[in-house]
Every structure is written in structure tokens, then in C-alpha cells.
Amino acid sequence: MARSIWKGPFVDGYLLKKAEASRSSGRHEMIRIWSRRSTILPQFVGLTFGVYNGQKHIPVLVTEEMVGHKFGEFAPTRMFYGHSSDRRAKRTAGPAVAGTAPAAPGTAAVAPTGGTSQS
Template identity: 40%
Template sequence: MSTDYQTGREGEFTYRGYTLDELQEMELDEVAELLPARKRRSITRGLSTEKQKLLEKVEGRGEEETANNPIRTHLRDMPVLPSFVGLTFAVYDGHEFERVEVAPEMLGHYLGEFVLTRTSVEHGQAGIGATRSSKFVPLK
């Protein structure tokens, strides 16, 4: 699996040949051209009003402010944009809000990819009404 980001000679982050500073100065349409097809299509077809409100919140906040008070959102399908780097989001996983600190390597992914919605199941012993064969629990 190839990655679209890499570190330059000085250890500087680049995404498809552009540094993070260059990406942050670009317009949304220019950044969309660099993203994978699914994310590019969702941006070019127009962001929903909820996603536009999230972008406005991001533009009005600084890194220090979001570290203490993260931006809460239910928008798991929002693509990670260069303006999100360094900010902290609280993304809803269906039960509670999980904190996500956006790193440069997250560009081109969705916010929801970094917050799992399912937990692993740890089964206990068989309960009342279980069949005789399922009541057997091996001794440890």
C-alpha cells in the first residue's frame, strides 16, 4: 500500500508534493484536486450546510483553544482538510464523543476513520435458560 504523504529531506511533511504550509494557503477547490476520488467528489458536489458550519468553526479557532475545548461534531464523513491539522475534535461514535487530535498524516481520510464505533465483545459464562451443551465452561 503506497502513501501519498512523505517526509522531505529535512523531515518536513509533504502531501502529493506540497508542504503543509502550501496546502493551508490553498483554496478548498485546489485542495480537493489533490484528495482521493471519493473525498474530491464530495467536495466538488458541494458541502452540506452542517459541513460548512464546521469549516466556519475551524477557521475561527486556534490550536490552543481546541486543545482545552475540542470542536464537537457528529460529522464522521467530513474529510480531513489541511486547515484541521493541529486542532482537536470530539467525534461522536454513537455513544459518546471521542477526542481526535488531527495530525498531517490524516489528510485525505474521514474524521470517522479515527473513532471506532464498535467495541470488542467479551463473553461471560452461559446464563439462565442456556442449553446443557452451552453451559459447559472449561476450567482455567
């Protein structure tokens, strides 16, 4: 459920201070943050934040389209490597029908003959 409008967006206080300090100093280094729950505000546009994903800080360059979203949306915490059984099945299955491999370049494709003859 969305946050009520009258409350305003949630942003940790230290983020506003760090963003203002970065803008006033003119340095463009990554601002390391741990607050994934904070909302991205318009004054953060153009700054690079290092959003912590549980292991490391993921660099996120804030653009206009990101305003209103949360920082955590742009730093995934889980990596999906696929199901091991799917890879095993794919490896052992091979081609479904013999002779359905694509023809080599420069060779003519021959239509199969067989079955019905019209005499």
C-alpha cells in the same frame, strides 16, 4: 468507491466555520462534531475534534497523516468484547498434556527416559 476528483472533498460547512473560529481565537478546546462523513483537510491539522460515535464524543487530535481520511475512521462505533464460548473453552481446557508446564526457576530440566534402549 472513491469520490471523483473534480467534485473535491466533502466537508460539512459548519466544520470550516468552527475550525476557523477556533484558530482565530487561539483557544485549544475540543470542537464537538457529529459529521463522521467529513474529510479531514490540511487546515484542521493541530486542532482537536470530538467525533461523536453514537454514545459520546471521542477526542481526535488531527495530524498530518490523517489528512484525506474521514473523521469517522478515528472514532469506532462498535466494541468487540470477544466470543463468550472461546473464553469458556479456554477456561475449562487447561494444559493439553500433563507435565508440560514450564520448570520453576532454579531447577534443572530433566529429559524423559524411556522407550528405546541401545544394548
